[in-house]
Amino acid sequence: MSASTSVSSPTMPTWAVQLKNPPPCRSKQPGIPDPPGFPSSQTPTSSKKKDAKDSKAAQRQAPTPEEMDTLKLKKAWEVALGPIKSLPMTAIMMYMSGNSLQIFSIMMVFMAFKNPIMGILATNQAFERFETETNRARMLQVKIAYVAMQLVALALGIWKVNKMGLLPTTRSDWLAWEERREPLEHAVPAL
Known part of the structure; x- marks a missing residue:
């Protein structure tokens, strides 16, 4: 029988032999806890001590009201800083949509005005879950910053409307009786 076992072991690859006979476990470094659900293979008395220690560590103290x-x-x-984070992408989208009156650019302008206005109107609702009696004064600064960020987003929409030529910025836009300028010279194409 010993001859047959000696014959079969050289034919098996080394990895298969190591798979059947894994190396012994190394000792664990002290101070590193086991991951949850994977208890170590220690003696029962030491694992009970360890479980008591882990349960104390698992009990977290409740945070103080200041925290x-x-x-x-x-x-x-x-x-509060959320609207400013989406501003670069909005600016790129507005720039890429062009200045002509198309459905995509009109939708971009509509959203550029709608989102900041709705954000300003819903300022109190956005921060009501964070507000307490003790932090009301500091929350006012956050709300002011939020409204300022929404106004910056609104200014981006105004910039886009101006680039599209929809803002009345010339005298002829405001005065119905403004006359057209008469040119001093006329060019006639040559034959």
């Missing part, structure tokens, strides 16, 4: 106000204020600033 909650700070966290809510940070989240409110993220909401």
Whole structure:
């Protein structure tokens, strides 16, 4: 029998032999906890001590009201700066849509006016989940910044309308009786 086992082992590849007989586990470094759901193969008494230690670590203390106000204020600033983050893409889309009156450019201009106006009107609703009695004064600064960012987005829409030639910026746009200029010279094509 020993001859047959010695014959079969040289024919097996090395990886297959290592797969059947894995190397022993190395000792774990102290201080590194096991991932959740993968307990170590330690003795039962040491695992009980470890479970008690992990349960204490898992119990998180509730944040203080000051910490909650700070966290809510940070989240409110993220909401307030949100409109300015989408501004570069909106500007590129407006530039690429051209200055002629087409359905795509008209829709872009409509959205450039609608979104900031709706955002300004819904300022209180956007920040009501972050506002508490203790951070009301600091939340006012966030709301002012939010309205300023919406006004910048609205200015981008006004820029686009001006580039399309829809803003009345010349005298002839405002005065119905403004006369056309008479040219001093006339050019006639030669034969």
